Amino acid sequence: MSDSxxxxxxxxxxxxxxxxxxEANGHGATITHAKLDEWFGLVEPVDVKAYKKYVFxxxxxxxxxxxxxxxxxxxxxxxxxxxxxKILQPGEQVDRVPEVYMDRAKNGVRRAMSSLVHVKAxxxxxxxxxxxxxxxxxxxxxxxxxxxxxxxxxxGAQRSVVGG
Numbered sequence: 001m002s003d004s005x006x007x008x009x010x011x012x013x014x015x016x017x018x019x020x021x022x023e024a025n026g027h028g029a030t031i032t033h034a035k036l037d038e039w040f041g042l043v044e045p046v047d048v049k050a051y052k053k054y055v056f057x058x059x060x061x062x063x064x065x066x067x068x069x070x071x072x073x074x075x076x077x078x079x080x081x082x083x084x085x086k087i088l089q090p091g092e093q094v095d096r097v098p099e100v101y102m103d104r105a106k107n108g109v110r111r112a113m114s115s116l117v118h119v120k121a122x123x124x125x126x127x128x129x130x131x132x133x134x135x136x137x138x139x140x141x142x143x144x145x146x147x148x149x150x151x152x153x154x155x156g157a158q159r160s161v162v163g164g
Contacts, residue, residue, distance in 0.1 A: 006041070011065040014039040019073060022087060031077070032084040036062070106146055113139045 007013050017039055021029050037044065040061045045051050069075040076093040077085040078100075088096060116136050121129060 009061070009064065010040045010042075011061040011068070013041070014061070014065050015069060015073070018069065018075065018077075018087065022075065027075075027087050027089040027092075030080055030084055030086045034084075036065075036084065102146065106143070109139055109143050109146065113143065 007016070014036060017035075018031065021031070037058070040058065042054060042058055042061075045054050066077050069077060074090075076088045076097060078088050078092070078096055080086050113136065116132055116139065119132060121132070124132065
């Protein structure tokens with residue numbers, strides 16, 4: 001670390017180091033998993049029980065690190081599979097971040113639709129069937145509008161309601 005002061009929680013050490021990296025070299029650097037573990041004060045264990053604690057601690061530190069970097073410093077990290085995390089350039093952040101969260105939203109809509117479709121309809125009351133049908137229609141509309149097909153055909157007022 002750049003100084004001998006250890007901060008708590010541990011992810012604060014990583015924030016300082018990442019901000020120093022940006023100041024020295026700008027955005028675009030890749031931070032390895034090993035470097036993050038060092039900043040978090042973690043050592044990969046050999047036994048299974050300790051490994052579970054290590055993974056939990058690492059993930060909680062990563063979540064807090066990514067959240068606070070973005071919210072407090074407008075810095076976004078993007079996963080580089082098998083290597084670590086890249087400090088995104090602001091332009092990359094504009095391109096990459098909405099794509100990631102739209103994919104997550106689409107997956108959420110798909111899971112919700114699947115859950116509603118795979119309900120034992122024979123055990124629902126007529127009122128519950130009606131509610132189910134309306135929710136399936138709504139999710140279908142959201143799904144289609146997220147693909148961009150429907151929003152291309154909507155007027156400006158209709159687009160503002162859908163959010164497209």
